[in-house]
Amino acid sequence: MHRFREPLKWLILVLAGGSILLFSMALIFGGKIKELVVTEINRNLVVEVAVDDISFSFFSNFPFGSVTFHKVKVPEAEPFKTSGQMLSAEKITLLFNPLNIIKGKYELNKIKVTSANFNIQVDADGNTNYTVWKAKADSLSSEFSLKLNEVILDDVDVLYYNTSNNQDHSFVIKKGSLSGEFYRLEFSLRTRSDLYVQRLVVNSTSYITDKDCEVNLMIDVNSGADSYKFGKSKLHIEGLTADVSGTVTGKGDEGADIDLIISSESADIPSLVSVLPDQITNWSKNYAYQGSVNFNCRISGVASRTQIPVFGINFETFNLNINPKGTAYKVSELNASGFFTNRKSSTTPVEYLELNNFSAVLECKPVSGSC
DSSP: OHHHHHHHHHHHHHHHHHHHHHHHHHHHHHHHHHHHHHHHHHHHBSSOOEEEEEEEESSTTTTSEEEEEEEEEEEOOTTOOSSSEEEEEEEEEEEEOHHHHHTTOEEEEEEEEEEEEEEEEEOTTSOBSOOOBOTTOOOOOTTEEEEEEEEEEEEEEEEEEETTTTEEEEEEEEEEEEESOTTSSEEEEEEEEEEEEEEEEETTEEEEEEEEEEEEEEEEEETTTTEEEEEEEEEEETTEEEEEEEEEEEOGGGOEEEEEEEEEEEEEHHHHHHHSOHHHHGGGGGEEEEEEEEEEEEEEEEESSSOOOEEEEEEEEEEEEEEETTSSOOEEEEEEEEEEESOSOSSSOSOEEEEEEEEEEETTEEEEEOO
């Protein structure tokens, strides 16, 4: 036992010394950092933020020094009067590099948002309730710098309603993170999030309702051009896993220009049908499905209050079974390739379905053909 006592003694001394050092640093720097952060925030906000308490610690988010705002309420920007709050949160924590703190440079690296509600609104004239930061923000003090590279979200409820382009989204971020050099106009954004999507509605078309989702996205962001390019991105929506690529470019009051490709191999048919727009799948609700499909879907065009993008999907099924609900009839072992679109062309704006070389069994008899 004696040979273990000496290392254990030194370990205890190191831990005790480190704790004393961190506690001392908190006493020395805590007041200065809290004062500096509050001053910078007040200088650059156009609304008055309500906060119950502000604390500083070197322990709670080690190895970062952290300033935590408790029970935060951020009111809506004028002229909005909906719920009155743009953001309410149990905690918002700002994390700083401790080495820079010792040098007297306070560099904000990360933000953690815990148990929060975002109410994000855009009216018919394009006015927003979230423009709470000054359009021409005052320059930061020489002591304070913004090198934000990660935002961590925990139990964050988001409501987004845009009257100008008829979008209505509601989802809960159970666990999520966004990383990238946010302080640059152009940067690569990486986001990993575990979500529960309550609704995702664009121009009265419902895309996803009451689904658990996981997103793992890599997006090249150009803030100046309001453009987003997807690469090496994946979506998991209950039983469906898909790759995502393409671009989304904002067009201001005119909505967004979308060119996205979503593809999957051996996707579960019921899972796929459950995430397609209601306008496309309403007819499918009278049928039960079993089987899998490979698909490549492209969504292209302007999404706005008056325009719906073109939705086209190439697919190939394997041993698919289809049973009209309430009947004994069943199409089994259906193998086919085909194409579906919600708008055949600008001159023929109708839904269009094409099946090629399909084969199946109906009432114990083989059928084949195309349509």
